[in-house]
Amino acid sequence: MVKKKWKVSVITMALAITAALTGCGGGGDKPAAGTATSGGDTKTVKSAVAAAKERGKLIVGVKYDTNLFGKKDPADGQVKGFDIDVAKAVAKKVVGDENKIELKEVTSKTRIPLLNNGDIDAIVATMTITEERKKQVDFSDVYFEAGQSLLVANNSPITGIQDLKGKTVIAVKGSTSAKNIREKSPEAKVAEYENYAEAFTALKSKKGDALTTDNSILLGMQKEDPNYKLVGGLFTDEPYGIAVRKGDTEMLKAVNETIKEMKSSGEYDKLHEKWFNKKPEKK
Amino acid sequence: MLNTIVEIYSTYSHEYTSGLLTTLEVSLLALVASLALGTLVALLCISPFRLLVFIGRAYVEFIRNTPLLIQIFFFYFGLPGLGIEINSFAAGTLGLTIYTAAFISEAIRAGIQSISKGQMEAARSSGLSYVQAMRYVILPQAFRIVIPPLGNQFINLVKNSAILGVIAGMDLMYHADIVATSTFHTFETYILVAAFYLLLTVPLSILVNLLERRMRVGHR
Numbered sequence: 001m002v003k004k005k006w007k008v009s010v011i012t013m014a015l016a017i018t019a020a021l022t023g024c025g026g027g028g029d030k031p032a033a034g035t036a037t038s039g040g041d042t043k044t045v046k047s048a049v050a051a052a053k054e055r056g057k058l059i060v061g062v063k064y065d066t067n068l069f070g071k072k073d074p075a076d077g078q079v080k081g082f083d084i085d086v087a088k089a090v091a092k093k094v095v096g097d098e099n100k101i102e103l104k105e106v107t108s109k110t111r112i113p114l115l116n117n118g119d120i121d122a123i124v125a126t127m128t129i130t131e132e133r134k135k136q137v138d139f140s141d142v143y144f145e146a147g148q149s150l151l152v153a154n155n156s157p158i159t160g161i162q163d164l165k166g167k168t169v170i171a172v173k174g175s176t177s178a179k180n181i182r183e184k185s186p187e188a189k190v191a192e193y194e195n196y197a198e199a200f201t202a203l204k205s206k207k208g209d210a211l212t213t214d215n216s217i218l219l220g221m222q223k224e225d226p227n228y229k230l231v232g233g234l235f236t237d238e239p240y241g242i243a244v245r246k247g248d249t250e251m252l253k254a255v256n257e258t259i260k261e262m263k264s265s266g267e268y269d270k271l272h273e274k275w276f277n278k279k280p281e282k283k
Numbered sequence: 284m285l286n287t288i289v290e291i292y293s294t295y296s297h298e299y300t301s302g303l304l305t306t307l308e309v310s311l312l313a314l315v316a317s318l319a320l321g322t323l324v325a326l327l328c329i330s331p332f333r334l335l336v337f338i339g340r341a342y343v344e345f346i347r348n349t350p351l352l353i354q355i356f357f358f359y360f361g362l363p364g365l366g367i368e369i370n371s372f373a374a375g376t377l378g379l380t381i382y383t384a385a386f387i388s389e390a391i392r393a394g395i396q397s398i399s400k401g402q403m404e405a406a407r408s409s410g411l412s413y414v415q416a417m418r419y420v421i422l423p424q425a426f427r428i429v430i431p432p433l434g435n436q437f438i439n440l441v442k443n444s445a446i447l448g449v450i451a452g453m454d455l456m457y458h459a460d461i462v463a464t465s466t467f468h469t470f471e472t473y474i475l476v477a478a479f480y481l482l483l484t485v486p487l488s489i490l491v492n493l494l495e496r497r498m499r500v501g502h503r
Contacts, residue, residue, distance in 0.1 A: 108464070109460065109463070109464045112467055113467075113469045132467075135467075136467050173460050173461060173464050174460075174464030174465075178461075179465070191371075191451035192451060192457075192460075192461060193449070193450075193451055194449050198449070201360050202360070202451070205359070205360045205361075205363040205364065206363055206368070207359075207360075207363075207370075207371075207451070
């Protein structure tokens with residue numbers, strides 16, 4: 001009897017692993033991002049524009065924990081920020097009404113899988129355009145210029161990345177900042193958390209000596225708690241783009257037109273002033 | 284897909300191995316500690332003193348009715364507010380121990396209470412003290428009964444240790460998250476990490492089954 005149980009356990013494990021590895025039960029398997037089949041593009045993707053028009057609303061992935069860009073206000077349950085306003089402008093372009101939008105929370109970790117699964121139509125979530133990410137998604141033109149910086153307690157001796165040797169730097173899983181800091185300061189220890197709220201909580205409870213991400217996001221944190229300051233200037237360029245599914249040229253065109261129109265109509269400057277109290281710097 | 288998994292493993296084998304070791308370490312420590320604490324709480328719950336019973340019950344009800352995640356966050360983020368510094372490994376081990384002990388104590392209490400009253404009476408009338416009777420007569424019998432539910436708790440413990448991933452605990456789950464977000468092969472990465480957890484829990488299942496067989500007395 002017991003011997004049988006033994007066998008059952010082992011066989012179950014073997015079956016589970018084999019099933020998982022061979023990906024049986026396929027059915028709803030969507031083409032996983034990046035699993036490049038030799039023939040290049042395997043399926044023509046249905047445009048998110050058509051999908052959004054059909055359902056009468058655009059579904060956009062945004063951050064809920066990033067002050068000034070996308071932050072859920074516990075007082076009224078509304079998500080507010082620069083990214084949210086940009087997303088609304090895209091919705092207006094795609095479905096004709098800025099209120100016909102559904103905001104879905106994403107984190108740096110979940111945004112690309114959610115887009116590629118078809119759960120969201122676009123990502124407007126402080127997302128830096130990188131070569132690696134371009135292999136997974138298509139990016140719009142740059143809609144915001146940020147740069148990586150450090151947030152430390154007001155009484156911290158750290159003044160820049162040169163002081164990070166042997167120190168613990170807090171970052172967010174799936175963000176470019178974690179990768180950058182490993183390259184720029186290889187002797188620092190990096191601890192990565194799920195989202196910015198947890199990362200900032202970790203800094204406040206002294207789980208690390210500094211928190212690193214884009215200056216714009218750090219500014220939002222500093223605004224929440226003035227006991228912290230930004231140091232070290234900007235040590236990377238982080239151009240933000242809006243991501244759409246790879247190959248979805250129709251959606252990409254709509255997004256790029258929105259950005260262009262916002263910039264030419266002056267709406268972009270107004271939004272920038274609304275959230276950052278200043279006009280964008282002209283480059 | 285198999286190729287991708289093999290590729291991920293060969294590129295990140297160091298991360299997986301170090302994660303596996305941390306998971307194993309946390310699980311083993313919490314396993315021993317929660318067994319000790321769980322036994323103690325079970326004894327409190329069945330003690331003849333009402334105050335001790337109250338303390339034991341309060342512990343069990345409070346811990347088993349609140350989420351493990353909140354307990355871990357409390358130890359990790361909350362304790363520094365009270366001036367107690369604690370790292371993710373310690374917070375994780377402590378949280379898992381306290382959480383699992385509540386369930387273990389219930390299993391042990393049920394085991395002890397399933398031993399007939401006559402056993403205690405016979406032990407006491409043969410001159411043993413309450414503690415001796417517990418130690419030599421009741422507990423050995425009770426443990427035999429509680430091996431299967433204890434096995435469940437230990438397996439849960441190993442799986443629950445994945446919670447360290449959210450407090451930068453450098454365990455299997457933490458590294459899997461990092462690998463998933465840097466390779467974008469989310470599905471393959473998590474399949475691989477699931478296989479690693481199976482590697483830990485299936486031998487544990489087998490061990491519990493073996494133990495159950497060895498401890499079985501008077502049954503077929």
